[in-house]
Amino acid sequence: MTQQAMQRRGGGYLExxxxxxxxxxxxxxxxxxxxxxxxxxxxxxxxxxxxIDARIVVASxxxxxxxxxxxxxxxxxxxxxxxxxxxxxxxxxxxASKKTSGVxxxxxxxxxxxxxxxxxxxxxxARKSSTRRRQTDDA
Amino acid sequence: MPDPQVSxxxxxxxxxxxxxxxxxxxxGVGDARVDYVRSGPLxxxxxxxxxxxxxxxxxxxxxxxxxxxxxxxRTTVIPMAFGTVTDDATAVVESIIGPGAEMLVDLLEWLRxxxxxxxxxxxxxxxxxxxxxxxxxxxxxxxxRTRELPQGQPDPELIRLxxxxxxxxxxxxxxxxxxxxxxxxxxxxxxxxxVSGDMDQVFDLALLVPQAxxxxxxxxxxxxxxxEHERIRLQLTGPFPxxxxxxDLPWVS
Numbered sequence: 057m058t059q060q061a062m063q064r065r066g067g068g069y070l071e072x073x074x075x076x077x078x079x080x081x082x083x084x085x086x087x088x089x090x091x092x093x094x095x096x097x098x099x100x101x102x103x104x105x106x107x108i109d110a111r112i113v114v115a116s117x118x119x120x121x122x123x124x125x126x127x128x129x130x131x132x133x134x135x136x137x138x139x140x141x142x143x144x145x146x147x148x149x150x151x152a153s154k155k156t157s158g159v160x161x162x163x164x165x166x167x168x169x170x171x172x173x174x175x176x177x178x179x180x181x182a183r184k185s186s187t188r189r190r191q192t193d194d195a
Numbered sequence: 196m197p198d199p200q201v202s203x204x205x206x207x208x209x210x211x212x213x214x215x216x217x218x219x220x221x222x223g224v225g226d227a228r229v230d231y232v233r234s235g236p237l238x239x240x241x242x243x244x245x246x247x248x249x250x251x252x253x254x255x256x257x258x259x260x261x262x263x264x265x266x267x268x269r270t271t272v273i274p275m276a277f278g279t280v281t282d283d284a285t286a287v288v289e290s291i292i293g294p295g296a297e298m299l300v301d302l303l304e305w306l307r308x309x310x311x312x313x314x315x316x317x318x319x320x321x322x323x324x325x326x327x328x329x330x331x332x333x334x335x336x337x338x339x340r341t342r343e344l345p346q347g348q349p350d351p352e353l354i355r356l357x358x359x360x361x362x363x364x365x366x367x368x369x370x371x372x373x374x375x376x377x378x379x380x381x382x383x384x385x386x387x388x389x390v391s392g393d394m395d396q397v398f399d400l401a402l403l404v405p406q407a408x409x410x411x412x413x414x415x416x417x418x419x420x421x422x423e424h425e426r427i428r429l430q431l432t433g434p435f436p437x438x439x440x441x442x443d444l445p446w447v448s
Binding site: 068069070071072073074076077081082083084085086087088089090091118120121122123124125126127128130165 | 210226274277290291313328338356360390414416417419420421426429430431435441442448
């Protein structure tokens with residue numbers, strides 16, 4: 057889309073896909089940009105065509121069934137060539153060290169003061185602003 | 196003042212500082228030449244638009260993005276939503292630049308020297324689903340009891356499994372997001388959630404990155420992507436105009 061976006065970093069783990077097709081363009085600008093409430097003077101042409109509301113994932117029976125089926129399609133016991141006991145052992149070990157391991161989470165705590173630990177909806181932007189982020193489920 | 200000679204409408208791409216209008220020429224929707232409507236310290240990038248004409252979604256979207264990319268490469272721009280059309284140049288001032296002038300000036304100042312990058316984290320589904328199920332004995336048992344059931348049958352245990360997996364994945368996402376984003380937050384001005392996606396998506400964010408921090412953001416993300424690559428794929432796109440950072444203004448509906 058832009059010159060820089062076309063550049064690819066060679067050999068890296070960080071993927072740098074270059075937006076190219078129409079779908080990528082729509083993905084980037086869909087529902088974005090400044091919208092003016094100016095009564096009749098401003099019209100948004102073509103917006104109806106783009107109102108693809110992919111934002112709200114309703115937690116319904118169907119959704120749960122999807123998760124269950126995704127889970128049961130897997131052969132959970134063949135991950136990484138380990139047997140079940142070994143794999144669970146790894147996980148428990150990993151779980152036990154979760155709170156203390158990782159320089160990254162330490163850095164995060166240092167920066168944020170760990171004030172949003174109970175925010176189950178995920179993290180929130182660092183900016184302390186008067187313009188609050190709109191919730192994804194409002195229209 | 197080079198007001199556009201428009202009879203039927205004015206397509207508005209975005210708002211720039213009146214002092215920062217690029218001198219070069221650019222063409223936009225319907226191949227019309229991009230012009231600027233000035234008002235005080237602000238200017239709107241516009242082009243003539245035939246409201247009776249045919250809408251070509253593909254061509255118009257491409258032109259809209261192209262003009263905004265072009266502007267963003269040369270100056271700071273507040274992108275308008277795709278498809279913003281006014282009756283004429285006067286309406287651009289009355290409806291768009293005039294009412295929110297002060298706020299738009301502040302917003303331009305805040306955005307100056309930054310670009311938007313979009314960052315998406317995607318789980319390797321099999322790996323992470325296995326982790327969350329095997330880490331929870333209750334889910335493991337449910338999985339064992341329900342795995343032979345025919346697909347699509349809303350068995351209560353299957354629903355409980357899905358509910359449990361969904362909740363466990365949400366917790367896992369929150370934890371992974373916090374760890375990963377904590378590492379890049381120091382180098383960005385702001386970050387916003389974008390579109391919430393499927394079960395594989397850890398996060399989908401827009402980062403507002405100062406020019407000077409671009410290298411550090413990329414280097415940090417590369418480090419994380421390497422460390423996490425067995426569980427999570429990280430995708431970074433951009434730079435883009437700051438599409439995700441111009442909403443939520445108080446005077447905007």
